[in-house]
Amino acid sequence: MIDFTHDGHIHTPFCPHGSTDALEAYVKAARTRGLKTITFTEHAPLPAGFVDPTPDQDSAMSLETLPEYLDQVARLKQAYADVLDIRVGLEIDYLPGFAEETIALLEPFANRLDETILSQHFLLDDGDYLPVDFSLETFDVLVKRLGSFEAVVRAYYESLEAGLRFEWERLNVRRIGHLDLPIKYEKQYDWEREHVKDIETRLLRTIQVRGFGLDLNTAGLRKVDCGKVYAEAVAVDAIALGIPFVLGSDAHVAMDVGRDFEDIQKKATFR
Secondary structure, X not given: OOOOOEEEEEOOOOOOOOOOOOHHHHHHHHHHOOXXXXXXXXXXXXXXXXXXXXXXXXXXXXXXXXXXXHHHHHHHHHHOOOOOEEEEEEEEEOOOOOHHHHHHHHHHHHHHOOOEEEEOOEEEEOOEEEEOOOOHHHHHHHHHHHOOHHHHHHHHHHHHHHHOOOOHHHHOEEEEOOOOHHHHHHXXXXXXXXXXXHHHHHHHHHHHHHOOEEEEEHHHHHOOOOOOOEOHHHHHHHHHOOOOEEEEOOEOOHHHXXXXXXXXXXXXXXX
16 A cells, blocks of 8 residues: 655755755645655765766765755754654665675664665666666666667666665665666667566565565656656566555655656556
């Protein structure tokens, strides 16, 4: 059963590639849309040895700003406690080769985190970290290097499956973010999901065994080359495995909080 009054994936002005909308603006938008619970999940700081491969190197907040982020959301939680359940969390990147460093970096803050998301925005190929969702141009580099769109999706699933062997519970990870992020650009390619169904099924079973949920992420609806909810295509199989879903707008601006939730609620899959 999905809680349509909870937006579990929201960014903030602490996001270097987001907006300058104040935290209060996100709260106002949530209340306007009738939400009862919101979870702020700002992009967690990246480990020192990792060099952000995006052209703008703006994928995550710095470690220096993390305490301020936590403090500001804590104040917001208290200020609006009577009208809205506000939770503080992070969107943590699984970086192949840097998982242990990431956990060590963020574990000192774990006792202040209500819930976190584990996501993957980069793939490691032949020693290079390549962005998955920065732009169509950078994604096409991945397709050309790996050979096909299906090969990118397969590599994405395989990488995430490998990443789940680490102790993410130490950082209060509750769910996996936008499980099928590569479909952000799927309209530009011909591909068949059946060609990756085996690894998709294996990944879902690994997620089930680990006890994690999934982020049912509406941001894909707002992407011109996608037009789909991230993780919707795996919903039937995930539900059959007992994997819980939490809706997430992946809002990077206040106006997107809770966006498209009403449309998702109408879909028979989630009734």
